[in-house]
Amino acid sequence: MKRNSSGISSAEQTPDASVIHRRKFLASLGLGVTAAAVLASCDKDDDNDNQAPAGFIDLGRGDVGILNYAFALEQLEAAFYTRVIASQYSGITPAEVALLTDIRDHEVAHREFFKTALGSNAIPGLEVNFAAIDFSSRTSVLNTAKAFEDLGVSAYNGAGKLIQSADYLLLAGKIVSVEARHAAYIRDLLSNGTFADNTAVDMNGLDLVKAPPAVLDVAKSFLVSKLWAGNLPTS
Amino acid sequence: MNIHKLITDIEKVDPEVYERLDSRRSAVSQFAKIGGKLALAAVPLALGGMFKKAYGQGNSTIVGVLNFALTLEYLEAEFYTRGAAAPALVPVGTPAVGAINTIRDHENQHVNFLKTAISSLGGTAVAKPTFDFTARGTFPTVFTNYDVFLAVAQTFEDTGVRAYKGQAGALISNNDVLTAALQIHSVEARHASHIRQMRQARNTGISIKPWITGKDTGGIGSNVQASYDGEEITTQAGVNILSFVSASAASESFDEPLSRSAVETIVAPFIV
Numbered sequence: 001m002k003r004n005s006s007g008i009s010s011a012e013q014t015p016d017a018s019v020i021h022r023r024k025f026l027a028s029l030g031l032g033v034t035a036a037a038v039l040a041s042c043d044k045d046d047d048n049d050n051q052a053p054a055g056f057i058d059l060g061r062g063d064v065g066i067l068n069y070a071f072a073l074e075q076l077e078a079a080f081y082t083r084v085i086a087s088q089y090s091g092i093t094p095a096e097v098a099l100l101t102d103i104r105d106h107e108v109a110h111r112e113f114f115k116t117a118l119g120s121n122a123i124p125g126l127e128v129n130f131a132a133i134d135f136s137s138r139t140s141v142l143n144t145a146k147a148f149e150d151l152g153v154s155a156y157n158g159a160g161k162l163i164q165s166a167d168y169l170l171l172a173g174k175i176v177s178v179e180a181r182h183a184a185y186i187r188d189l190l191s192n193g194t195f196a197d198n199t200a201v202d203m204n205g206l207d208l209v210k211a212p213p214a215v216l217d218v219a220k221s222f223l224v225s226k227l228w229a230g231n232l233p234t235s
Numbered sequence: 236m237n238i239h240k241l242i243t244d245i246e247k248v249d250p251e252v253y254e255r256l257d258s259r260r261s262a263v264s265q266f267a268k269i270g271g272k273l274a275l276a277a278v279p280l281a282l283g284g285m286f287k288k289a290y291g292q293g294n295s296t297i298v299g300v301l302n303f304a305l306t307l308e309y310l311e312a313e314f315y316t317r318g319a320a321a322p323a324l325v326p327v328g329t330p331a332v333g334a335i336n337t338i339r340d341h342e343n344q345h346v347n348f349l350k351t352a353i354s355s356l357g358g359t360a361v362a363k364p365t366f367d368f369t370a371r372g373t374f375p376t377v378f379t380n381y382d383v384f385l386a387v388a389q390t391f392e393d394t395g396v397r398a399y400k401g402q403a404g405a406l407i408s409n410n411d412v413l414t415a416a417l418q419i420h421s422v423e424a425r426h427a428s429h430i431r432q433m434r435q436a437r438n439t440g441i442s443i444k445p446w447i448t449g450k451d452t453g454g455i456g457s458n459v460q461a462s463y464d465g466e467e468i469t470t471q472a473g474v475n476i477l478s479f480v481s482a483s484a485a486s487e488s489f490d491e492p493l494s495r496s497a498v499e500t501i502v503a504p505f506i507v
Contacts, residue, residue, distance in 0.1 A: 099444065105484035106446070112479040117472055157417045166404035169413075171472060173400040174489040176417065177424035178446060181490075184428035185445040193330050195429040196337060196422055205344030206418035207425070235410065 049231055056228035057123050063164050065232045068123045069212055070172065071114035072227055073155055076219060077148050078107040079128045084145070089138040096189065103145075103182050110175055127224035142190050147218070149183035150200060152176070154208035155215040162212075162233045180207070297409055298358030300402045301349050303495055304416070307398055308345040309363045310505060311391050315339035317368070318388075321378040331433060338388075338426050345419055352412065370504035373458050385434050390459045392427035393447060394493065394501055396420060397462070401492035424490070446487040461501050465491050 052058035059068040081104035088097065115122050134140035156176035163169045184195035201207055212229045220227070318324055319339050325331050350360045368377045368387065376383050399420035406413040428445035434453060435443040441454035450467040452459050469476045469485035476485035493501075 102444065102446070102484060102487065105480040106488035109476050109480045109484060109488035113471055113474050113476060116474045116478075153421050157414065157421060160403065160417045161410035161414050163407075166407055167472065169403050169407060170400065170492060171489075173403045173417070173420065174471070174491065176421055177396045177400065177490040178488055180421040180424035181428040181445045184425040185432065188429060188432060193333050193337070195334075195432075196341065196425040200425070201341060201422055203344065204348045205341040205422055206348070206415060207421040209414060209418055 052228040052230060056226045057126075058228050058230070059123060059232055060121065061231040062233060063168050064118065064121045065229075066159050066162050066172075067114055067118055067168065068121070069159065069215075069229065069232060070156070070175070071111065071118060071122060072126060073152055073215070073219065074107055074110040074114055075126045076128060076222055077152060078104070078111040079126075080130065080133075080144065080148060080222075081107055083130060083133075083135055084141055087135045089136055089141050091138055099185060100145075103185075106178055106182070123227075124225075126227075129222055129224045132221070139190075142186055145186045146183065146190060149179055149186050150208055151210070151215060151218055152179040153183055153200075154210035155212070157207060157209040158211050158215070161235070164233075294356050294358065297406060297412055298353055298356050300405050300416075300495075301353050301356070301358070301412070302361045303498075304399065304402065304419070305346065305349040305353065305360060306364065306506075307395055307498070307502065308342055308349060310366060310502060311395065312339070312342035312346050313363070313366055314368055314387070314391060315342055317378060318384050321384075324378055324381055324384055326381065334429055334433065338429075341422055341426070345422075348415070348419075352415065356412075365507040366505055367507050368505060370458075373504065382434075382437060382439065385430060385437070386453075386455045386459075389427065389430045389434060389453060390455065390462050392423055392430055394462045394498060395423040396427055396490055397493035398495070398498040399423065400490065401494055401498070403492075444487070447490065448483050449486050461497070462493075465493070 049061065059065045059072065081100060085097070085101055085104050092100075133144050153176060156172050156179065160169060160172060163172060183200070187194040187197070187200070196207075211234075212232050216227055216229055315335060315338050319332075319335050325335050353360045369375050374383050374387055377387050378384065399416055403413065403416065403420075406416055431443050431445050431453065434441075439454065443453040447463065447466045450460070450463040450465065452463050467486050468489075468491060469482060471489055476488065479485070480488065
């Protein structure tokens with residue numbers, strides 16, 4: 001059905017405020033009264049959602065969309081650390097191997113968790129583009145890791161308010177603090193003491209926060225697959 | 236389920252239901268998109284979330300949560316302020332001085348931020364309690380023995396992360412407060428990670444990672460076990476994480492919440 005309120009007949013257009021409110025509300029959903037009846041029966045699809053451009057992967061809407069958004073970021077991180085461990089940079093220490101392997105495993109756990117939880121609603125596996133990363137260089141690898149971890153923290157912090165379900169909000173909370181632990185460790189590997197410096201934490205002691213479009217804008221340079229967030233909630 | 240009737244019924248007692256729900260319209264239109272049995276099963280859940288968002292917890296509940304958080308921040312702020320000022324505690328001329336000062340400053344910023352947030356919601360900030368950082372004699376050398384100081388710091392940070400996580404759901408109705416709480420939550424996790432690395436660097440023979448493995452206290456012992464109990468779980472939302480990674484990694488990859496009452500029990504010995 002198209003976005004309109006044509007289902008409201010002129011006879012219904014009384015000045016009663018509550019009716020106007022109801023009409024406005026339903027119209028804002030792209031639904032007239034007839035549409036609401038269809039909605040009530042829950043047996044028909046609504047085709048007025050936004051369509052992803054050709055070649056783009058639609059993350060979806062509502063909580064499913066947010067979970068797919070997280071799934072996409074975890075895919076990116078898991079792929080990155082898998083490469084880091086498979087082709088270790090020169091001069092890597094045994095302690096770094098151990099903890100970077102831990103991080104790889106955490107990101108794999110996150111990725112597989114989302115994939116399993118989303119089931120048939122999951123977006124496909126993403127194709128990554130790590131051409132800009134020199135996996136033999138400690139500086140290149142750790143700077144990329146820092147960017148990914150800070151991005152992950154900012155993404156989960158920004159996604160919290162977009163989540164409807166308290167259960168999913170808690171799950172995001174369980175993951176984001178682990179990403180923050182990673183971020184602090186990676187930052188300290190690059191420069192000890194930068195775990196929460198003023199590039200990550202503001203004057204109120206608050207961490208990074210980014211909305212999905214800003215996060216995806218950073219992520220896209222590491223992805224061949226194209227993600228589309230046009231159906232994600234924005235508030 | 237007749238959503239139209241449901242909303243009309245609510246309208247009888249709350250004429251502003253449409254305005255309240257309006258900001259949740261993407262969630263409502265989602266129902267129309269999903270088809271079949273899955274949608275039928277999902278609608279009550281999603282509706283519940285939507286109404287929780289629209290009506291949610293009142294300001295008094297939110298102020299209560301923020302005052303709980305403020306008490307924890309008072310605890311941390313005074314702990315680091317006193318630790319940083321204690322003579323011959325944090326090794327002079329090492330990076331530890333800067334790290335402790337950074338964390339101290341953040342905790343004081345959190346105190347001020349929460350006070351402002353509480354008053355902007357029309358609430359009254361609780362007063363700072365009097366603290367006993369020996370926890371009634373459990374840590375008698377907390378400000379004279381650097382390793383004890385770091386052990387207590389680690390416990391405060393890891394507990395703080397769990398405390399904020401446990402309150403996220405109670406803030407779901409207020410986007411601004413929820414987001415700020417999440418931003419504090421991840422800063423506490425950065426602190427926890429760094430304090431753990433500082434303890435590891437002390438070379439005490441105990442392996443301490445930036446993340447929590449199982450319910451391991453990192454050698455601190457039974458005095459702080461309550462801050463780690465429950466961290467060992469390896470099933471998340473019914474998904475067995477052991478299917479993907481080792482038991483250690485499965486527990487490390489998800490931090491667990493603590494209830495307000497559990498946190499209050501943990502910090503009670505530190506409050507006079």
